[in-house]
Amino acid sequence: MSPALQITLIVTIVVVGIAIVGYLGFKISRSTNELGTYAEEATFQALHHMSIAVPHLGRGLTEEGAAKSAKALRKLLGCSAFLISDTRAILATDAAIEFTADLEAHAQSVSSSVIGSQKTQVHRTSGLDLVAAPIMVGGQAVGTVTALAERAGASFVRAVSEVAVFVSAQVTTAELDESKAQLLEAQMRALRAQISPHFIYNSLNAIASFINTDPARARELVIEFADFTRYSFRRRGEFTTLAEELEAIDRYLLLEKARFGDRIKVSLQIAPEVLPTQIPFLCLQPLVENAVHHGLEARPDGGRISITATEDGLHAVIAVEDDGAGMDPEQLASVLAGTTVNMHVGLRNVDVRLRQLYGNANGLLIDTAPGAGTLITLRIPKFRPPQGLETDVLA
Amino acid sequence: MTGVLSILALLMVCVATMLIAFYGLRLSRTTSDFYVASRTVKPWWNASAIGGEYLSAASFLGVAGLIVLSGQSGLWFPIGYTAGYLMLLLFVAAPLRRSQAYTIPDFAQIRFEDSVLLRKITTYLVVIICWLYIVPQMHGASLTLSIATGLPGWVGPVIVAAVVCLTVVSGGMRSVTFVQAFQYWFKLAALVIPTLFVLFQVMPEYSVPERAAAVAGQLQSIGGMSLYETISIILALLFGTLGLPHVLVRFYTNPSGQAARTTTAIVLCLLSVFYLLPTTLGVLGILYTQDLGANNADATILLLPQRIFDGFLADLLTAIVVGGAFAAFLSTTSGLAVSLAGALSQEFFQGTVRGFRISTVLATALPVLIALLTNSLALAGAIGNVFAFTASTICPLLLLGIWWRSLTARGAIAGMSVGAACCGLALLGSNMLPESSDSLWVLMLRQPAAWSVPLAFVVMILVSKSTRRRVPANADRVMELLHVPERSYKPAGDTGADRLR
Numbered sequence: 001m002s003p004a005l006q007i008t009l010i011v012t013i014v015v016v017g018i019a020i021v022g023y024l025g026f027k028i029s030r031s032t033n034e035l036g037t038y039a040e041e042a043t044f045q046a047l048h049h050m051s052i053a054v055p056h057l058g059r060g061l062t063e064e065g066a067a068k069s070a071k072a073l074r075k076l077l078g079c080s081a082f083l084i085s086d087t088r089a090i091l092a093t094d095a096a097i098e099f100t101a102d103l104e105a106h107a108q109s110v111s112s113s114v115i116g117s118q119k120t121q122v123h124r125t126s127g128l129d130l131v132a133a134p135i136m137v138g139g140q141a142v143g144t145v146t147a148l149a150e151r152a153g154a155s156f157v158r159a160v161s162e163v164a165v166f167v168s169a170q171v172t173t174a175e176l177d178e179s180k181a182q183l184l185e186a187q188m189r190a191l192r193a194q195i196s197p198h199f200i201y202n203s204l205n206a207i208a209s210f211i212n213t214d215p216a217r218a219r220e221l222v223i224e225f226a227d228f229t230r231y232s233f234r235r236r237g238e239f240t241t242l243a244e245e246l247e248a249i250d251r252y253l254l255l256e257k258a259r260f261g262d263r264i265k266v267s268l269q270i271a272p273e274v275l276p277t278q279i280p281f282l283c284l285q286p287l288v289e290n291a292v293h294h295g296l297e298a299r300p301d302g303g304r305i306s307i308t309a310t311e312d313g314l315h316a317v318i319a320v321e322d323d324g325a326g327m328d329p330e331q332l333a334s335v336l337a338g339t340t341v342n343m344h345v346g347l348r349n350v351d352v353r354l355r356q357l358y359g360n361a362n363g364l365l366i367d368t369a370p371g372a373g374t375l376i377t378l379r380i381p382k383f384r385p386p387q388g389l390e391t392d393v394l395a
Numbered sequence: 396m397t398g399v400l401s402i403l404a405l406l407m408v409c410v411a412t413m414l415i416a417f418y419g420l421r422l423s424r425t426t427s428d429f430y431v432a433s434r435t436v437k438p439w440w441n442a443s444a445i446g447g448e449y450l451s452a453a454s455f456l457g458v459a460g461l462i463v464l465s466g467q468s469g470l471w472f473p474i475g476y477t478a479g480y481l482m483l484l485l486f487v488a489a490p491l492r493r494s495q496a497y498t499i500p501d502f503a504q505i506r507f508e509d510s511v512l513l514r515k516i517t518t519y520l521v522v523i524i525c526w527l528y529i530v531p532q533m534h535g536a537s538l539t540l541s542i543a544t545g546l547p548g549w550v551g552p553v554i555v556a557a558v559v560c561l562t563v564v565s566g567g568m569r570s571v572t573f574v575q576a577f578q579y580w581f582k583l584a585a586l587v588i589p590t591l592f593v594l595f596q597v598m599p600e601y602s603v604p605e606r607a608a609a610v611a612g613q614l615q616s617i618g619g620m621s622l623y624e625t626i627s628i629i630l631a632l633l634f635g636t637l638g639l640p641h642v643l644v645r646f647y648t649n650p651s652g653q654a655a656r657t658t659t660a661i662v663l664c665l666l667s668v669f670y671l672l673p674t675t676l677g678v679l680g681i682l683y684t685q686d687l688g689a690n691n692a693d694a695t696i697l698l699l700p701q702r703i704f705d706g707f708l709a710d711l712l713t714a715i716v717v718g719g720a721f722a723a724f725l726s727t728t729s730g731l732a733v734s735l736a737g738a739l740s741q742e743f744f745q746g747t748v749r750g751f752r753i754s755t756v757l758a759t760a761l762p763v764l765i766a767l768l769t770n771s772l773a774l775a776g777a778i779g780n781v782f783a784f785t786a787s788t789i790c791p792l793l794l795l796g797i798w799w800r801s802l803t804a805r806g807a808i809a810g811m812s813v814g815a816a817c818c819g820l821a822l823l824g825s826n827m828l829p830e831s832s833d834s835l836w837v838l839m840l841r842q843p844a845a846w847s848v849p850l851a852f853v854v855m856i857l858v859s860k861s862t863r864r865r866v867p868a869n870a871d872r873v874m875e876l877l878h879v880p881e882r883s884y885k886p887a888g889d890t891g892a893d894r895l896r
Binding site for chain 2 (some may be wrong): 005007008012098273275276278312313314315340361379381382383384
């Protein structure tokens with residue numbers, strides 16, 4: 001064996017040895033330092049079992065979560081069997097003794113009667129005492145915890161009741177989380193840009209003016225209008241690709257051009273890499289609409305809108321710029337803060353949605369001054385974390 | 396004279412790269428036509444871009460050097476580099492495109508939502524792999540510049556790092572597909588021209604059957620690699636390509652899984668065509684530059700024109716090769732720097748613009764330092780080691796993650812850690828060994844892939860089996876996302892209204 005290989009081997013063994021000794025030392029020092037008197041240790045043990053049970057109850061009363069928390073809670077109570085049931089059936093059983101079908105049927109019947117009475121009940125049978133307490137959420141019993149012990153004294157019954165209160169609190173939190181998610185989703189739906197009534201009115205008027213003079217164009221515009229509304233009314237999914245959003249903007253601008261004629265000029269610079277990027281549904285069209293109405297409508301000679309999309313590492317950067325009237329930054333700030341209503345509602349909606357989806361740092365970035373045009377920049381992460389995936393599939 | 400022309404060629408490549416990076420987007424896609432603007436990248440363009448990014452210093456200079464050094468065995472490297480794409484095509488391209496993950500850590504997050512640790516480990520592995528991959532590029536730059544112009548060794552790496560930093564940080568490289576596609580065809584041309592010149596000069600001499608047989612004899616006489624080494628290298632190259640971060644990112648430019656497959660098939664053809672050239676030049680190198688020795692074998696392609704021609708033609712051909720070599724360093728390094736900076740900024744700077752810039756500087760400056768402190772190995776061999784490391788870490792995660800429902804986060808973590816530790820320690824250890832020893836044990840340290848890759852797979856599978864209860868609850872849904880063909884992607888304008896126009 002060559003000397004260099006020997007050195008390598010020796011160094012490896014020494015390093016691994018030091019690591020093992022260090023790890024063991026760390027473990028031992030931790031375990032002796034932290035435990036004090038017997039009472040302290042008991043408190044620590046109880047808290048430890050409870051903290052193990054907490055995350056498993058985080059999704060409410062499910063079979064999987066109940067099984068894991070039942071194990072921890074049985075150790076907490078130190079009883080011979082522990083059951084968690086919902087209003088229909090036993091969800092989980094953790095037993096140190098043989099758990100017979102007889103016992104199960106008995107526990108099931110006690111559980112039903114506890115749910116009916118919403119009170120803790122104690123049933124004494126030969127050899128085993130059974131204590132069942134209701135899990136209460138919002139004044140309703142949604143399930144029970146049942147503990148079996150050789151002899152259930154008053155303190156044991158109280159302990160079981162306390163565990164039931166503890167489980168109730170966890171299940172309540174889970175339901176709160178769920179309703180919070182539902183609230184957020186409802187908010188998102190409400191914020192999802194609606195087509196402005198003005199736009200519908202104006203478009204139909206513009207189309208009407210073509211019906212006699214240029215029926216072919218009118219027909220074309222009606223189809224564009226139908227396609228655009230179909231896109232904005234669609235129910236499926238919170239997200240779309242940049243390519244599809246650009247398509248909708250194209251339709252929108254064709255309709256606006258029917259009114260404004262050649263006063264609106266549009267230029268696009270799109271890096272093809274970002275076309276398949278997932279962006280929030282209708283998050284660009286309101287920005288273009290804002291540019292048309294607040295930037296260019298007032299100017300008799302019209303103006304230019306440019307849309308750019310580029311790649312920046314793991315983000316897509318999309319910008320909408322117009323050379324129109326611009327806005328007063330202070331007024332804009334109050335619009336985005338939600339204190340001024342009825343102006344630039346579209347901008348505020350997009351801003352709030354972006355912040356909810358991508359965090360507070362990723363809202364709209366607006367550069368503007370009166371008379372100096374407006375540049376609105378969005379920075380969207382190209383990767384969408386998986387929770388979006390599930391709502392997308394379900395919605 | 397050689398020096399002046401080579402420096403001119405180098406400057407032209409740098410300036411051209413920067414100009415395309417800054418203005419390429421403007422040139423290619425300024426339009427008021429939504430239909431034109433929303434056309435996605437065609438597989439041909441995308442394949443050229445992948446080729447441009449993939450053909451690094453190792454392919455451009457290293458392959459010929461290896462053939463000079465180890466004769467026929469050196470041919471396994473171009474075969475492995477290309478065949479890796481076959482694996483990518485068969486097992487990874489389409490499912491990964493469908494997953495919507497942009498980086499390998501993203502994939503880990505999609506597959507195992509709950510495991511923050513797995514995402515972190517994958518991020519760190521990606522960072523290590525990128526750094527390891529950039530270092531040989533810097534070695535190549537150093538070697539090329541000092542051989543061709545006589546400038547000190549640190550100039551080359553600094554130029555490459557500076558150009559990459561400038562283009563990436565200043566917001567250039569935004570339409571990176573076109574820059575990289577250009578680089579592929581440029582590199583191809585930079586080898587085709589010298590090869591044709593050299594062949595036309597040399598062919599008459601070797602057209603006699605006896606002379607040709609003599610060349611074959613010379614090729615066979617060079618001591619090659621042992622059976623174990625060959626198997627190990629092929630394994631490393633086949634599986635290593637699957638996990639290369641900068642190659643995977645390119646696939647998201649494809650609009651669909653199907654387009655990703657087409658792209659990969661084209662890449663296979665492009666690479667096959669390209670590798671004919673360094674192979675040819677390598678064989679010629681055996682005849683004309685046999686005296687270079689192990690340390691300078693990588694310079695074979697750079698020196699070959701000088702050995703066969705003289706005067707202005709030799710200088711011009713050398714300058715073309717130098718230009719092509721720098722295109723190779725620049726394109727590979729910038730691709731890696733973008734991936735690396737993305738991973739770093741996501742992990743340490745919450746993905747802000749400023750964080751991305753700091754990360755880019757870190758991503759390029761550190762490899763320059765490492766390259767200056769270490770000696771240049773054989774380029775193809777150094778890249779081969781990176782492939783071995785990737786094959787023992789990222790590849791099992793991707794393959795099992797995509798094709799095996801029961802993979803658990805713990806299994807993945809265990810497998811990747813074991814693979815990384817074994818492969819990394821073996822490579823470190825083999826660096827300390829003397830060159831001459833050739834026993835099987837030493838070879839196993841020097842080329843660990845043959846045992847570290849299967850080991851990583853086995854550990855991953857066994858640990859996953861023993862933690863069967865921890866298979867993520869959404870595994871079926873993720874599998875569906877990866878394997879069910881997506882709804883066909885519709886480019887803008889291609890709709891009902893379009894038919895009426």
